[in-house]
Amino acid sequence: MNYSPFKTHRTLWISLAILLAATFSLAILFGLPKSQEEINWLDAIGEGGICIMVLVWLTATLFARPKGSVTNWMFCGLSSLLVSTLLDFFDEFVRFAPDEAWFSNVEAFPAVVGMIVMTVAAKGWYKEQETLNQTLMKKERFYRSHSHCDFITGLYNAKYMKEQIEREMLRAHHGSPDFCIGLFDIKGFTDLTRAQGLVKANQLLRDIGELISLNLRDADLVCRYAGDRFIVLFAECKLAEAQQTARHIADIVAKHTQYTTTGEFTAYSEVTWSVISPMPQENVDTMLSRLHQKVQQQKRVA
Numbered sequence: 001m002n003y004s005p006f007k008t009h010r011t012l013w014i015s016l017a018i019l020l021a022a023t024f025s026l027a028i029l030f031g032l033p034k035s036q037e038e039i040n041w042l043d044a045i046g047e048g049g050i051c052i053m054v055l056v057w058l059t060a061t062l063f064a065r066p067k068g069s070v071t072n073w074m075f076c077g078l079s080s081l082l083v084s085t086l087l088d089f090f091d092e093f094v095r096f097a098p099d100e101a102w103f104s105n106v107e108a109f110p111a112v113v114g115m116i117v118m119t120v121a122a123k124g125w126y127k128e129q130e131t132l133n134q135t136l137m138k139k140e141r142f143y144r145s146h147s148h149c150d151f152i153t154g155l156y157n158a159k160y161m162k163e164q165i166e167r168e169m170l171r172a173h174h175g176s177p178d179f180c181i182g183l184f185d186i187k188g189f190t191d192l193t194r195a196q197g198l199v200k201a202n203q204l205l206r207d208i209g210e211l212i213s214l215n216l217r218d219a220d221l222v223c224r225y226a227g228d229r230f231i232v233l234f235a236e237c238k239l240a241e242a243q244q245t246a247r248h249i250a251d252i253v254a255k256h257t258q259y260t261t262t263g264e265f266t267a268y269s270e271v272t273w274s275v276i277s278p279m280p281q282e283n284v285d286t287m288l289s290r291l292h293q294k295v296q297q298q299k300r301v302a
Helices: 010-030 041-064 069-090 109-140 158-173 189-196 198-214 239-254 284-301
Strands: 031-033 094-096 180-186 221-226 229-234 257-259 265-268 271-276
Touching: 010 031, 010 041, 010 069, 010 094, 041 069, 069 109, 158 221, 158 229, 158 284, 180 198, 180 239, 180 284, 189 198, 198 221, 198 229, 198 239, 229 239, 239 271, 271 284
Parallel strands: none
Antiparallel strands: 031 094, 180 229, 180 271, 221 229, 257 265
């Protein structure tokens, strides 16, 4: 199902439209136009720019976030800030009669309310982010860079993994415990793609990526390496322990079943795998090449 921010936040979009219309209407109804000589254009441009930026933040929030209490708090806070900046902007073009002076006097009040509400939203966002960080630990480790994200599996790609391996090699050079890397190759993936289509093949990639992730420690990292391959970084882990974990993952994957769109059983999923530890004076490319050769040897034996 395609995500639509307009359908998801329909009520909030309507509320935003009503809020903008009401603010414009109040300024027009109670304000008297200023002459051009009275308008401070530099001030008007600056305050107009602030209005535009707050509106951009508000729009980005509705486009980027799902439904929820944090989104609602953020919408209310930014909307209050928008009202305040709009009133400040209109104040450059209209003046209010003495009996309507309250209109100018309260223009800063919504901004104060908005900041308080945004503080509440930030607290909820922090708690939400803590949960997300824990969930994504095995998929992104300590560094977030969505430019390296594989959108089929939701994992990071080979480039991201190479950066993390380089980091572990540097740590090992400074006396940190050893690490290992493992490569998992899906058996018969090309045949499955031909028989079941790209949608089912992509689903298999997502499933196996999740299975690998679920069976790793929090300190480990799984990425999509290339095509039908996944690569795992076993941080602070001896080779025997990493091989045991990889064997367990292979057993779990072997119990995963694939079904057609009509619910018919196709086949169990299997992977060929290999795990290695770094050798002295070895760089990232050499280590990955050695791992690739190990997997190719395993495939020939199988």
